[in-house]
Amino acid sequence: MELFHSPGSCSIGIRVLLEEIGQPYTLHIIDVKSGAQRSPDYLALNPKGKVPALVRPDGSLLTEFPAIALWLARAYPAAGLLPEGLEAEVRAIELLDYIVASLHMRGATFALVPQKFVADPAAQAELATHGRAVLAAGYAALSERLMAGDYVMGAFSIADAAAFYLIGWHERAGLSLDPVLTAYMARMRARPAIQRALT
Ligand SMILES: N[C@@H](CCC(=O)N[C@@H](CS)C(=O)NCC(=O)O)C(=O)O
Numbered sequence: 401m402e403l404f405h406s407p408g409s410c411s412i413g414i415r416v417l418l419e420e421i422g423q424p425y426t427l428h429i430i431d432v433k434s435g436a437q438r439s440p441d442y443l444a445l446n447p448k449g450k451v452p453a454l455v456r457p458d459g460s461l462l463t464e465f466p467a468i469a470l471w472l473a474r475a476y477p478a479a480g481l482l483p484e485g486l487e488a489e490v491r492a493i494e495l496l497d498y499i500v501a502s503l504h505m506r507g508a509t510f511a512l513v514p515q516k517f518v519a520d521p522a523a524q525a526e527l528a529t530h531g532r533a534v535l536a537a538g539y540a541a542l543s544e545r546l547m548a549g550d551y552v553m554g555a556f557s558i559a560d561a562a563a564f565y566l567i568g569w570h571e572r573a574g575l576s577l578d579p580v581l582t583a584y585m586a587r588m589r590a591r592p593a594i595q596r597a598l599t
Pocket residue numbers: 409410411432437449450451452463464465466500
């Protein structure tokens with residue numbers, strides 16, 4: 401497999417899952433801060449101009465974090481990245497989608513890069529404040545879940561890969577972590593797969 405990844409971005413979550421699975425993969429760095437996602441070569445591969453993107457063993461490209469995470473979990477079941485049974489699985493997808501579609505796209509993105517959406521500095525400040533509030537509410541919801549277990553679904557799952565990148569942005573968003581989330585991030589960073597993914 402081949403992963404197109406930008407350090408510091410959400411694609412770290414997919415790198416974490418690849419390391420948890422343990423299959424060989426090639427890492428391609430697409431530095432989104434320098435605009436590499438808009439290079440002609442990358443757009444030819446992934447017209448969306450986003451990371452993560454995964455080339456699978458059959459050569460096909462898969463994009464969108466939840467789709468890649470679900471495919472990895474289903475394609476490599478021995479890694480145990482999804483809870484067993486339809487109800488537990490759909491609850492993991494429900495949480496994963498909340499993290500990516502709501503907290504990342506409508507919280508962190510507004511908090512971190514409001515200038516992508518509006519030009520007026522006052523409107524940017526208002527949008528960033530809104531994004532921070534969405535993110536803070538999301539962190540509180542994740543913290544509450546983590547009072548019941550070590551991982552957001554109880555056992556480690558694809559939803560943790562998303563929670564890890566989202567919580568990892570707290571300093572950039574100007575938010576502090578409560579003791580539950582601080583302990584969770586320490587627990588996550590202690591996982592050998594995450595240590596490998598962060599190298
Ligand atoms: N909906 C996409 C979002 C991916 C996304 O927003 N990726 C960011 C990095 S965290 C990116 O590629 N940004 C570059 C850009 O928007 O130009 C997914 O789930 O994968």
